[in-house]
Amino acid sequence: MPSNSNRSKFPVPHALPSYWRKQVGPIDRHRSTPRLPSSADIVVVGAGYVGASLAYHLVEESARCGRKVPEIVVLEAREACSGATGRNGGHLKPDPLLRAASVLSTHGKEVAEHVASFEARQIGAIKALVKREDVDCDFEETRVVDVCLYKKGKEKIKADLERVVDADISTARDIGYSEDREAEQVSGVRGAKSCLTYDAARLWPYRLVTHLLEKAVSLGVNLQTYTPVTSVSPAATDAKDHRWLVTTPRSTIKTSIVIYATNGYTSALVPEMKDKIVPVKGIVARLVGKYAPRLTDSYMMRISDYEYDYMIPRPDGSVIVGGAKRDFFRNLNDWFDNSDDSSLIKGARRYFDGYMQRHFYGWEKSDVRTEDVWTGIMGYSNDGFPYVGPAPGRPGQYLCAGFSGHGMPQIFFSAKAIASMIVTGDTENVDLPVPYRISPARWSQPKEHVSLKLWREIVESEPVRATL
Numbered sequence: 100m101p102s103n104s105n106r107s108k109f110p111v112p113h114a115l116p117s118y119w120r121k122q123v124g125p126i127d128r129h130r131s132t133p134r135l136p137s138s139a140d141i142v143v144v145g146a147g148y149v150g151a152s153l154a155y156h157l158v159e160e161s162a163r164c165g166r167k168v169p170e171i172v173v174l175e176a177r178e179a180c181s182g183a184t185g186r187n188g189g190h191l192k193p194d195p196l197l198r199a200a201s202v203l204s205t206h207g208k209e210v211a212e213h214v215a216s217f218e219a220r221q222i223g224a225i226k227a228l229v230k231r232e233d234v235d236c237d238f239e240e241t242r243v244v245d246v247c248l249y250k251k252g253k254e255k256i257k258a259d260l261e262r263v264v265d266a267d268i269s270t271a272r273d274i275g276y277s278e279d280r281e282a283e284q285v286s287g288v289r290g291a292k293s294c295l296t297y298d299a300a301r302l303w304p305y306r307l308v309t310h311l312l313e314k315a316v317s318l319g320v321n322l323q324t325y326t327p328v329t330s331v332s333p334a335a336t337d338a339k340d341h342r343w344l345v346t347t348p349r350s351t352i353k354t355s356i357v358i359y360a361t362n363g364y365t366s367a368l369v370p371e372m373k374d375k376i377v378p379v380k381g382i383v384a385r386l387v388g389k390y391a392p393r394l395t396d397s398y399m400m401r402i403s404d405y406e407y408d409y410m411i412p413r414p415d416g417s418v419i420v421g422g423a424k425r426d427f428f429r430n431l432n433d434w435f436d437n438s439d440d441s442s443l444i445k446g447a448r449r450y451f452d453g454y455m456q457r458h459f460y461g462w463e464k465s466d467v468r469t470e471d472v473w474t475g476i477m478g479y480s481n482d483g484f485p486y487v488g489p490a491p492g493r494p495g496q497y498l499c500a501g502f503s504g505h506g507m508p509q510i511f512f513s514a515k516a517i518a519s520m521i522v523t524g525d526t527e528n529v530d531l532p533v534p535y536r537i538s539p540a541r542w543s544q545p546k547e548h549v550s551l552k553l554w555r556e557i558v559e560s561e562p563v564r565a566t567l
């Protein structure tokens with residue numbers, strides 16, 4: 100199978116529209132100044148959730164430390180929040196269990212606790228932010244009903260739950276567990292083998308991010324949309340203050356600090372990230388119906404080792420569903436190392452038709468149908484953790500990328516950690532879990548990508564399954 104590795108890794112023009120971006124705000128095509136400044140203290144590349152959170156926290160952290168707010172320029176290749184954040188599922192769903200169980204084995208209890216609570220705490224932080232700043236983003240706290248539909252998955256979940264409970268990981272205290280008939284009753288899902296419930300939230304990500312950007316711009320941050328960064332290169336060797344040249348088709352900016360908030364596109368500017376943060380294409384739909392029961396909780400549906408769907412109900416009764424791997428997972432080039440969000444994933448659209456009727460008791464006769472389908476590019480990291488912190492061998496450059504399709508409960512605090520590192524100069528004593536940090540070994544060691552490894556295992560072990 101020919102690979103996608105020679106394809107451009109930059110954002111493509113003409114991305115498909117998404118439900119969340121049907122009505123865009125005034126910041127969407129914003130340029131704070133007609134021309135780019137020739138220099139800046141900090142250049143942030145990318146205006147998604149990471150770029151917006153960085154701008155917000157850099158201003159906040161500077162004020163908190165009594166420092167002058169630095170000159171910050173945010174450069175965005177397309178419209179503001181036009182990447183994954185403007186096209187995701189809107190699920191702010193911390194993982195209270197599986198990641199903590201895995202980190203218990205690799206790093207021990209203290210780090211497992213940090214990894215789990217780091218995600219869980221972001222619900223409260225976003226709730227407080229939304230309330231404090233009156234952000235109109237449909238933020239709602241919810242329970243997640245996390246359903247497992249296959250025996251092997253159920254056994255692993257049960258074993259992991261025992262381990263995190265035994266280790267007294269704080270997020271385990273919130274988890275409800277049921278299995279078999281009771282799991283079907285709790286979830287309403289036909290064939291549920293087990294069911295976890297725990298706290299999460301859901302929201303309209305585009306609106307949260309554009310609020311953060313608007314606030315940052317009002318406090319002096321310079322946002323420039325339609326300004327792709329084509330390279331970052333060293334300035335003349337005697338440059339003391341501005342050691343990096345950030346080049347765009349419009350002009351070049353001299354700066355001392357560059358932060359890559361570039362998600363799946365990072366390797367286009369930082370070649371060391373090739374095979375480490377890989378663009379992965381995902382698909383999401385919005386289902387609507389007049390005569391349908393109302394879903395109140397959010398859901399995870401674990402169907403096999405590689406198939407998991409997630410869904411959030413919207414205040415208007417529609418349901419957002421993401422996943423659909425059943426129909427494209429085997430065709431590696433259609434989704435892995437693929438940064439083209441100008442077309443849907445081949446063959447995946449039909450997956451959502453009849454989804455609620457197939458899975459949920461009581462929905463069989465509903466008229467729910469697929470209204471919108473869209474796609475987006477995630478940055479999947481090779482070891483499952485984002486790369487957050489100073490980039491080895493690139494003094495003054497930072498990464499905050501690779502959140503692997505799970506950025507909503509990780510990004511706000513990761514960006515805060517980077518802002519704190521830059522403002523205080525202390526890169527160690529920040530609230531950032533150890534596996535997120537970029538050690539020289541993690542930076543340079545080749546490690547087979549977890550998604551590629553799983554794909555190989557599945558295609559080698561499973562016969563082709565019918566997709567009807």
Ligand SMILES: Cc1cc2nc3c(=O)[nH]c(=O)nc-3n(C[C@H](O)[C@H](O)[C@H](O)COP(=O)(O)OP(=O)(O)OC[C@H]3O[C@@H](n4cnc5c(N)ncnc54)[C@H](O)[C@@H]3O)c2cc1C
Nearest residue numbers: 145147148149176182183184187188328362381475506507
């Ligand atoms: C279909 C889909 C569904 C998802 N569902 C969920 C979910 O329900 N819950 C969850 O937690 N996560 C979900 N995710 C993942 C989540 O959306 C991401 O983790 C998160 O949005 C990443 O934010 P970001 O700012 O890093 O990336 P992005 O939002 O992609 O922002 C990166 C920005 O950088 C810009 N950029 C890149 N390169 C350059 C360059 N060279 N010059 C200038 N600008 C550049 C891009 O144009 C883009 O706007 C989903 C993702 C997708 C695609």
